[in-house]
Amino acid sequence: MFANAEAYERFMGRWSHAVARPLLEFATLPEAGRILDVGCGTGSLAVAIAERYSRAAIDGIDPSSEYVAYASAKNPFSNRVSFEIGDAQQLHFEDASFDGAASLLVFNFIPDPGKALREVCRVTRPGGVISAAVWDYGAGMRMLRAFWDAAVALNAAAEKVDEKHMPLCRSGELSDLWRRSGLQDIREQSINVNMRFESFADYWEPFLLGQGPAGAYVRSLDRGGVVALRDEVRRRLTLGESLQLDLPARAWAVRGIVPRRD
Numbered sequence: 001m002f003a004n005a006e007a008y009e010r011f012m013g014r015w016s017h018a019v020a021r022p023l024l025e026f027a028t029l030p031e032a033g034r035i036l037d038v039g040c041g042t043g044s045l046a047v048a049i050a051e052r053y054s055r056a057a058i059d060g061i062d063p064s065s066e067y068v069a070y071a072s073a074k075n076p077f078s079n080r081v082s083f084e085i086g087d088a089q090q091l092h093f094e095d096a097s098f099d100g101a102a103s104l105l106v107f108n109f110i111p112d113p114g115k116a117l118r119e120v121c122r123v124t125r126p127g128g129v130i131s132a133a134v135w136d137y138g139a140g141m142r143m144l145r146a147f148w149d150a151a152v153a154l155n156a157a158a159e160k161v162d163e164k165h166m167p168l169c170r171s172g173e174l175s176d177l178w179r180r181s182g183l184q185d186i187r188e189q190s191i192n193v194n195m196r197f198e199s200f201a202d203y204w205e206p207f208l209l210g211q212g213p214a215g216a217y218v219r220s221l222d223r224g225g226v227v228a229l230r231d232e233v234r235r236r237l238t239l240g241e242s243l244q245l246d247l248p249a250r251a252w253a254v255r256g257i258v259p260r261r262d
């Protein structure tokens with residue numbers, strides 16, 4: 001699902017760049033010190049942190065060796081940003097070794113998000129902030145909603161893989177996880193971005209690259225199925241081949257403080 005970094009960048013990575021900066025506005029990470037990027041993928045958030053905080057050092061971890069290799073090859077801050085293969089549910093870092101942690105559009109893909117957050121709390125020092133954002137895969141993201149509504153209209157079985165069923169994509173769900181993990185001073189806020197596509201092809205072609213649940217669903221269809229889905233999505237977006245398309249998208253961001261142990 002996450003195995004081709006160039007394809008991911010064309011499909012969703014380009015929108016991660018748009019969410020990274022507003023997440024950092026909200027996250028209140030420390031300006032200096034060591035920051036963990038949980039599920040760094042192709043590196044958008046780690047690079048955005050390094051751009052914003054010139055005295056921060058960032059460690060990005062992600063289980064996808066392809067994404068880590070891509071992020072490392074493109075790393076513009078190799079003196080203070082590093083990327084390595086790792087699973088958020090089982091971090092090899094010492095207790096309290098980070099001054100803060102952040103995660104961009106990842107928590108829905110971690111098999112046990114509670115376990116991962118406990119690990120991130122363990123490796124973040126008491127008083128440090130942990131912040132994350134997830135896409136609102138329900139009504140909040142037209143790009144994927146148009147896709148999944150069309151898929152389900154053509155094939156009721158698609159309902160069970162529709163990303164609107166993601167466990168952490170509605171208002172309050174991420175902050176509930178933060179609360180259950182014992183974080184304090186929890187705040188949640190929406191981040192709204194515009195996804196501008198230059199044409200229907202610019203919208204549609206990245207779905208054919210096999211990335212994420214939508215890409216995996218397209219890969220499961222035969223050729224006729226793909227053509228029918230493309231036509232149904234285009235009909236729902238009611239646009240011609242060359243029209244520019246502006247689709248609103250919402251993410252939910254949360255932050256909380258690791259309790260002091262006294």
Ligand SMILES: C[S@@+](CC[C@H](N)C(=O)[O-])C[C@H]1O[C@@H](n2cnc3c(N)ncnc32)[C@H](O)[C@@H]1O
Nearest residue numbers: 002016039040041064087088104105106109110
């Ligand atoms: C939608 S991508 C987001 C990547 C990147 N943060 C971005 O915004 O472009 C989801 C990422 O979660 C990663 N992921 C999946 N399971 C994980 C785990 N157990 N620990 C850490 N990251 C994980 C995937 O490899 C993938 O890179």
